Amino acid sequence: MVTRPPVRRSSVGSCLVSDRWLWPAGSATGVGSMPGTDVAEAQRVVLGELPDLPHLAELPGRGPGAEIIGRTSAFLVDMPVEVYAGRWRIAARPGRDLRRALDLLDRDLDQLTEQGDGYAGVVKVQAAGPYTLAANVDLPIGGRVLRDPGAVRDLTASLAEGLRGYVEDVRRRLPRATVLLQIDEPALPTVLAGRVPTESGFSAYRPVEATTATDALRELVARVDAPTVFHCCAPDVPIPLLVSAGATALSIDLSLVTALDPLGEALDAGVGLLAGVAPTSGARAASHKDLVDRVRTVWRQLGFSAGLLPRQVVVTPTCGLARASLSFAKDTLAACRDAGRRLVEE
Numbered sequence: 001m002v003t004r005p006p007v008r009r010s011s012v013g014s015c016l017v018s019d020r021w022l023w024p025a026g027s028a029t030g031v032g033s034m035p036g037t038d039v040a041e042a043q044r045v046v047l048g049e050l051p052d053l054p055h056l057a058e059l060p061g062r063g064p065g066a067e068i069i070g071r072t073s074a075f076l077v078d079m080p081v082e083v084y085a086g087r088w089r090i091a092a093r094p095g096r097d098l099r100r101a102l103d104l105l106d107r108d109l110d111q112l113t114e115q116g117d118g119y120a121g122v123v124k125v126q127a128a129g130p131y132t133l134a135a136n137v138d139l140p141i142g143g144r145v146l147r148d149p150g151a152v153r154d155l156t157a158s159l160a161e162g163l164r165g166y167v168e169d170v171r172r173r174l175p176r177a178t179v180l181l182q183i184d185e186p187a188l189p190t191v192l193a194g195r196v197p198t199e200s201g202f203s204a205y206r207p208v209e210a211t212t213a214t215d216a217l218r219e220l221v222a223r224v225d226a227p228t229v230f231h232c233c234a235p236d237v238p239i240p241l242l243v244s245a246g247a248t249a250l251s252i253d254l255s256l257v258t259a260l261d262p263l264g265e266a267l268d269a270g271v272g273l274l275a276g277v278a279p280t281s282g283a284r285a286a287s288h289k290d291l292v293d294r295v296r297t298v299w300r301q302l303g304f305s306a307g308l309l310p311r312q313v314v315v316t317p318t319c320g321l322a323r324a325s326l327s328f329a330k331d332t333l334a335a336c337r338d339a340g341r342r343l344v345e346e
Helices: 039-049 068-073 096-115 130-134 149-173 188-193 210-224 239-244 260-268 288-302 306-312 326-345
Strands: 007-009 016-018 081-084 087-090 122-128 178-184 228-232 249-253 272-278 313-317
Touching (some): 068 087, 068 122, 081 096, 122 149, 149 178, 149 210, 210 228, 228 272, 239 260, 249 260, 260 272, 260 288, 288 306, 288 313
């Protein structure tokens, strides 16, 4: 095992914070999406239930421009998008679809600014990664951006520039906060495996080489210049690739992890873990005791010191909560918060 950093007191609440990990010990957060269409209420829930590591609430239920692809497409610089036949595609010029996406994002950031006024801890914001975007956005001539390696490079560079501005905007709005950028790459495993289907459905796009993806994501992280967590709630998360790309932390659904060695190596290298353990559906939200047990079970299997657990690990839902009721989402975030605190206390 590597030598771990000392722990110091922080001004963020009364929790312990390590010199290596940004968040207070015993933190919890959400993945991003929340139910409903009332962003003010959703952001109040997030800030109320997740005081140590809140995130910008995303409400895909508002329709095109609020869901992950349209929302992230709005960050692209000099690469406007539009909705055509129910899909996002690269457009010749900015139009109403892009204006709507930008307006929704501005409303979300305004709520974060107003309700988070004076916040001095870590705040998380989210966006789709370049490969998830390339697998879901069409070229003007048809076909996914993924079909054209040059277009993927252009999209990645455009996204990096847009995300740099996004992070800077949040820093201006919350000048006392530390901004943690989450890059959502749910499609990355299928992109690497060559399993993204073409429009006909009879074939698939060629796989992207792991080295190509690593270099692209590393360049994006470097250009944005912010601590970055990569989120992937799919099976076969390419953990070594994401670590090599510069991940500060990994956000994964622990129930989908079948090979523990790559995860253990990442944690041993000091990468943080946003541990997805709280189910996002069901008759009722999981109890915080169940979440504590799930986190501890995996931690014991990995063989790490129990003292590191509440410092290196953040408790989260397994994925977004957009399809839940608001009461279920609130209860789930509260259970994550209580689980994190219990990990510190015991």
